[in-house]
Amino acid sequence: MAVLDIRLYPDACLKQRANAVECFDGELRTLVADLDETMQSAPGCVGIAAPQLGIDLRIIIVDASLRKGVENHGRQVLINPEIISWDSYVIGREGCLSVPDFTGNVMRAETVTVDALDVNGQSQQFEFEDFEARVVQHEIDHLDGLLFLDRLVSRRSDLFVRKNYKNKR
Amino acid sequence: MNQWFMLTVVGKDKPAIVAHVAAALFEGDCHLGEASMLRIGGNFTIMMMVKHDGNEKSLLVLIEPVTQSLGLRAHVDRIDGELHHHVEPDVCITVHGADRAGIVAKVTGALVEVGLNILSLESDVAGTEDQPIYIMSIEGQAMEGIASLESALSTLVEQGVEAHLRPIEAVFA
Numbered sequence: 001m002a003v004l005d006i007r008l009y010p011d012a013c014l015k016q017r018a019n020a021v022e023c024f025d026g027e028l029r030t031l032v033a034d035l036d037e038t039m040q041s042a043p044g045c046v047g048i049a050a051p052q053l054g055i056d057l058r059i060i061i062v063d064a065s066l067r068k069g070v071e072n073h074g075r076q077v078l079i080n081p082e083i084i085s086w087d088s089y090v091i092g093r094e095g096c097l098s099v100p101d102f103t104g105n106v107m108r109a110e111t112v113t114v115d116a117l118d119v120n121g122q123s124q125q126f127e128f129e130d131f132e133a134r135v136v137q138h139e140i141d142h143l144d145g146l147l148f149l150d151r152l153v154s155r156r157s158d159l160f161v162r163k164n165y166k167n168k169r
Numbered sequence: 170m171n172q173w174f175m176l177t178v179v180g181k182d183k184p185a186i187v188a189h190v191a192a193a194l195f196e197g198d199c200h201l202g203e204a205s206m207l208r209i210g211g212n213f214t215i216m217m218m219v220k221h222d223g224n225e226k227s228l229l230v231l232i233e234p235v236t237q238s239l240g241l242r243a244h245v246d247r248i249d250g251e252l253h254h255h256v257e258p259d260v261c262i263t264v265h266g267a268d269r270a271g272i273v274a275k276v277t278g279a280l281v282e283v284g285l286n287i288l289s290l291e292s293d294v295a296g297t298e299d300q301p302i303y304i305m306s307i308e309g310q311a312m313e314g315i316a317s318l319e320s321a322l323s324t325l326v327e328q329g330v331e332a333h334l335r336p337i338e339a340v341f342a
Contacts, residue, residue, distance in 0.1 A: 042341075046340065093340070095341045100253075102337050
């Protein structure tokens, strides 16, 4: 296992669509272990995507359990993840390992259902909510060459977009 | 020697002011840092960090053609320019209701007493001329924890101020 260098924006590898993983072998497991160790070496970090390390593959790790007091599924490795449903939208603050010294407001779905494969190539499905849903969407964006900078909304617009949105639907 | 200045420009708002000011600064070999432009009550306002090889006077001379032609006033202060050291807010407070005198003093006074360090504050008067409503959004650091802020806010709410507090839980990923 190794802590790898985090690629920083404007590194071109952060703006490319990553390729699907096809080989579920020992090399993949080593890569996932490196991703995990790199994520854990960054204080406060709750997710990482392979393109952040310059690796052109659709792999993310999320671990919302690292944040106190939020609902979570623990540490999850999601390979070739796809969001198959979204529900409700809410604005929240995001920062990124690849964009030091900046946080911004981003609109995300409050709940997402995600299909993905695990490190053995077995399919799995999750329903993520709130904080954890935001982490997952932030990471899946990395696989499509998108940063939270691409989705910034004005801080002023925060005022009237609140969680009770969905109750009004 | 390059030095940071805070350049403040205000005047009656019209299109393209930022572009003209920025062009004059660029042509004068200035470098820009953080900036905030807002239209306030029909007025153009901007504060911008400008790195300039000169002094307050030479910076004013540089942008004088633009400020004169657009009817703007400029002010320059020498500052310690600190980039790459953002302080992140951990709480967002919104206040709104019928506009009335003293609401900003009352709310900010109560919150500062229980440890709020305000990092940004924006307020607006909306509604109609007959029935103005006041909207304020504050982001800050809860230096003594969020519970003490919540308690201060609930006192304000009892006094008829519509105020909400929300922790900012930034996703860092």
